[in-house]
Amino acid sequence: MDMEGIFRNNRDWARKKIEADPTYFRNLSQGQSPEILYIGCSDSRVSAEELMGVGPGAAFVHRNIANMVSNLDLSAMTVIQYAVAVLRVKHVVVCGHYFCGGVKAALESKDMGLLNPWLRNIRDVFRLHREELAGIGGEEERYRRLVELNVEEQCVNVLKVADVQIAARQRRLTVHGWVFDIQSGLLNDLRVDFDEKLRGIRELYHLE
Numbered sequence: 303m304d305m306e307g308i309f310r311n312n313r314d315w316a317r318k319k320i321e322a323d324p325t326y327f328r329n330l331s332q333g334q335s336p337e338i339l340y341i342g343c344s345d346s347r348v349s350a351e352e353l354m355g356v357g358p359g360a361a362f363v364h365r366n367i368a369n370m371v372s373n374l375d376l377s378a379m380t381v382i383q384y385a386v387a388v389l390r391v392k393h394v395v396v397c398g399h400y401f402c403g404g405v406k407a408a409l410e411s412k413d414m415g416l417l418n419p420w421l422r423n424i425r426d427v428f429r430l431h432r433e434e435l436a437g438i439g440g441e442e443e444r445y446r447r448l449v450e451l452n453v454e455e456q457c458v459n460v461l462k463v464a465d466v467q468i469a470a471r472q473r474r475l476t477v478h479g480w481v482f483d484i485q486s487g488l489l490n491d492l493r494v495d496f497d498e499k500l501r502g503i504r505e506l507y508h509l510e
């Protein structure tokens with residue numbers, strides 16, 4: 303990749319933005335009030351803003367391998383807390399994607415070094431849904447389903463966060479589970495029943 307080309311692209315982009323709206327960057331510098339917290343995979347093919355068709359300022363973004371939400375991950379937890387309690391986003395989205403290398407790696411028994419404890423979280427998702435996954439005949443279908451189940455479980459992990467539970471009750475913050483299909487370019491809403499999940503979670507993880 304040509305690094306000078308990137309800076310050329312950047313100057314072109316900034317110029318076009320100013321041509322369309324001379325106050326664009328001045329307005330951006332005034333502060334942010336995004337309505338969405340987007341938690342997605344670091345995969346280079348799944349770019350948060352571009353696939354949603356939004357520009358700077360619209361989404362607070364956190365990305366890591368396989369869009370995981372671990373309560374021991376200080377980075378993910380601080381992003382969620384800041385987005386929900388300070389920025390007061392209206393929606394939290396966990397967006398996975400088919401052909402996710404992280405999910406695939408978790409299906410293989412291979413020593414991945416530092417990735418082992420990270421991928422173990424996905425293996426836990428597999429264990430939680432072992433029966434359903436065992437009932438799926440094709441390997442590719444099982445892989446796709448694990449991507450979806452992983453998104454659902456990470457949404458559940460979002461709902462376990464105290465600030466999320468408070469915001470869900472006080473101001474109807476909503477959590478969404480999506481999967482991006484790299485093959486078609488389309489987003490699928492998994493339409494998880496979060497009211498039901500939240501009730502189940504509150505019985506076990508009551509925080510407020």
Ligand code: CO
Nearest residue numbers: 343345402403
């Ligand atoms: Co991925």
